Amino acid sequence: MKTLRFISAEALVSDSQVAQKSLGCIAHNLYPLLFKASYLQEQGEMVHDIVQAWPLAELNIGKLLGKTADCEEDLSNRACAICLQAYITGLKDYVLSSSATYAKRLKVVDLTGIKDVEIQPCKCKKTLGRWARTELLSRTCFDLLIEMQRSEVDPSVFSTSIDVLINLFVTDRSYDLAVQTLLMRCHCPLKIRCVAFRADSLALRKLFYIIKLVQPESLQKLEVVHNIHLKMEHLEILLHNVSFPELRSLALPIRTFDVTRLTTESEPVLAHIGEMLSRMTQLREISLPFSILTGRIRRLLR
Numbered sequence: 001m002k003t004l005r006f007i008s009a010e011a012l013v014s015d016s017q018v019a020q021k022s023l024g025c026i027a028h029n030l031y032p033l034l035f036k037a038s039y040l041q042e043q044g045e046m047v048h049d050i051v052q053a054w055p056l057a058e059l060n061i062g063k064l065l066g067k068t069a070d071c072e073e074d075l076s077n078r079a080c081a082i083c084l085q086a087y088i089t090g091l092k093d094y095v096l097s098s099s100a101t102y103a104k105r106l107k108v109v110d111l112t113g114i115k116d117v118e119i120q121p122c123k124c125k126k127t128l129g130r131w132a133r134t135e136l137l138s139r140t141c142f143d144l145l146i147e148m149q150r151s152e153v154d155p156s157v158f159s160t161s162i163d164v165l166i167n168l169f170v171t172d173r174s175y176d177l178a179v180q181t182l183l184m185r186c187h188c189p190l191k192i193r194c195v196a197f198r199a200d201s202l203a204l205r206k207l208f209y210i211i212k213l214v215q216p217e218s219l220q221k222l223e224v225v226h227n228i229h230l231k232m233e234h235l236e237i238l239l240h241n242v243s244f245p246e247l248r249s250l251a252l253p254i255r256t257f258d259v260t261r262l263t264t265e266s267e268p269v270l271a272h273i274g275e276m277l278s279r280m281t282q283l284r285e286i287s288l289p290f291s292i293l294t295g296r297i298r299r300l301l302r
């Protein structure tokens, strides 16, 4: 069921030329409605313009697209490429635009609410998955820094600071860009904040480097998966050197543990890992595919 308000919003955004002209005189509390209506219709230009002119302090895509009083349909499982590209470009243009007609209030952007599903339910059938969102956001932050070098850039850009919450997904292919962006975070108005981090196909030294840049102190979910040769000894070093006080979920690559190969020297390693895991008080979930822990489970789960 849609309310009359939502149907009116759909009618307005269906004519993007009229809607774009009207944006400046629309009440701020109607922006969430217009955003969802534009997303539903895959009106990329409208999504961009609404984000660029966003008048509220928070832009939480999960909340905006979820079931609302005006439209029960939950759109958060639509990782629609048209809309998400427009959303991220809109963010960049929000930062770069001069704030003559309104004061920039945006403080938090939350991209974590997008659910990646196997079959894309949106009309365009093109997905901007977690990896591609990470890549595009990293590139956008980087482009923003380049734009800020231009002399004609609006001075308000330098005082803008927006936290962008994201579930980061980095592979060897996107590693350099992600590292560069994370290193430059303090200079960029869009500050990437990782809620979850997934590393895939990365050399161990790269994993150990990037993990410190993703602010492990606030990380809630860590997935170290395919083609990462993380063994028990490496995990001990990782947990010993980096603390994850907020971690709720940990997934490790296949066969991180194999007690059939345990030597007398490696027994204390297992005990030490168990001790460190027991200090992670928020941890609720561990995934250990194909690990062999016969007779040693208690050592790990204290």
Ligand SMILES: [Zn+2]
Residues within 6 Å of the ligand: 042, 079, 080, 081, 082, 083, 122, 123, 124, 125, 126
């Ligand atoms: Zn789509």
